[in-house]
Amino acid sequence: MLDGYPVFTPHSEYARSIASLSFGVLWTALGIFLLVAGLVTYATYKFKAKPGEKTPKPVYGNTKLEIAYTLSFVVILGTISVFSIRAMEASDPPTGEHPDDLLIIAHQWWWEVRYPSAGIITANEIHIPIHHPEQLGFESADVIHDFWVPELGRKMDIIPGIENKSWIAADNPGTYFGACAEYCGQEHAWMRIRVVAQTPEAFSAWEQAQLRVPATPENGEAMEGAKYFQELSCASCHTIRGTDAQARIGPDLTHVASRETLAAGRLDNTPANLAKWLLEPDLVKPGCRMPNLHLPRQQQDSLVAYLETLQ
Numbered sequence: 424m425l426d427g428y429p430v431f432t433p434h435s436e437y438a439r440s441i442a443s444l445s446f447g448v449l450w451t452a453l454g455i456f457l458l459v460a461g462l463v464t465y466a467t468y469k470f471k472a473k474p475g476e477k478t479p480k481p482v483y484g485n486t487k488l489e490i491a492y493t494l495s496f497v498v499i500l501g502t503i504s505v506f507s508i509r510a511m512e513a514s515d516p517p518t519g520e521h522p523d524d525l526l527i528i529a530h531q532w533w534w535e536v537r538y539p540s541a542g543i544i545t546a547n548e549i550h551i552p553i554h555h556p557e558q559l560g561f562e563s564a565d566v567i568h569d570f571w572v573p574e575l576g577r578k579m580d581i582i583p584g585i586e587n588k589s590w591i592a593a594d595n596p597g598t599y600f601g602a603c604a605e606y607c608g609q610e611h612a613w614m615r616i617r618v619v620a621q622t623p624e625a626f627s628a629w630e631q632a633q634l635r636v637p638a639t640p641e642n643g644e645a646m647e648g649a650k651y652f653q654e655l656s657c658a659s660c661h662t663i664r665g666t667d668a669q670a671r672i673g674p675d676l677t678h679v680a681s682r683e684t685l686a687a688g689r690l691d692n693t694p695a696n697l698a699k700w701l702l703e704p705d706l707v708k709p710g711c712r713m714p715n716l717h718l719p720r721q722q723q724d725s726l727v728a729y730l731e732t733l734q
């Protein structure tokens with residue numbers, strides 16, 4: 424019944440503990456609602472005034488009944504508290520005993536994703552091997568954000584100057600969707616996350632591919648594009664390893680073509696969409712930090728050709 428609602432379709436032990444609690448509270452609340460609504464409906468019909476009847480004598484209090492329902496609230500809320508505390512412990516095991524597996528840096532309005540031990544830097548798309556809990560460290564580059572991938576783990580606020588950590592894991596290969604869950608400005612809605620959970624073999628193949636330094640094209644349009652990338656202001660915000668572009672204001676583009684989306688989920692990553700993004704970032708994602716460079720058509724085509732080589 425609740426398939427398709429990520430909170431209720433957990434794919435990790437952390438998310439499962441949260442989903443069980445949600446279901447438990449939901450069914451308990453539904454039971455109480457049905458009981459109360461049922462009793463009200465029953466009383467409405469049973470004690471309806473009949474023609475000629477006098478106003479009945481009011482009943483003032485019933486000590487036994489009052490003690491019974493007060494105790495039932497204590498029992499119900501006490502039980503929910505016990506299960507809540509258990510779910511909190513299960514979904515949020517102790518962190519900080521070993522270094523973070525991933526460092527997530529939230530920016531207005533995209534996610535920087537770093538794998539400190541491997542040295543990989545990517546954006547908006549997190550790859551993890553299945554059955555391998557990953558400790559996430561969070562940093563904010565600007566305002567408060569919130570990381571949430573409901574199928575894989577708990578929500579975590581990302582607050583400037585505060586070091587928060589949490590865990591995610593996935594039982595099955597697949598792509599799991601998440602989003603920033605704290606209003607962080609104009610493009611908050613387009614601050615999407617995707618977690619690609621892979622078999623260990625597929626994950627290490629991805630890792631190897633990400634670690635490669637892409638070859639700079641030596642002819643054709645792509646070569647022109649590589650030149651424009653350095654000459655225009657692209658290189659003052661982005662990094663492409665193996666080139667002079669080493670800035671960290673925008674996403675690392677070393678393997679931009681290997682990612683599924685552009686602009687934190689705003690567009691599917693296709694050459695046509697990349698062209699659109701380069702040409703009118705201010706229309707595609709109003710308020711975003713990517714400037715409109717008013718690129719002439721030919722520069723735009725060359726840049727697309729170059730960026731598409733960054734697999």
Ligand code: CUA
Pocket residue numbers: 529530532567568569603604605606607608611612614
């Ligand atoms: Cu970042 Cu909302």
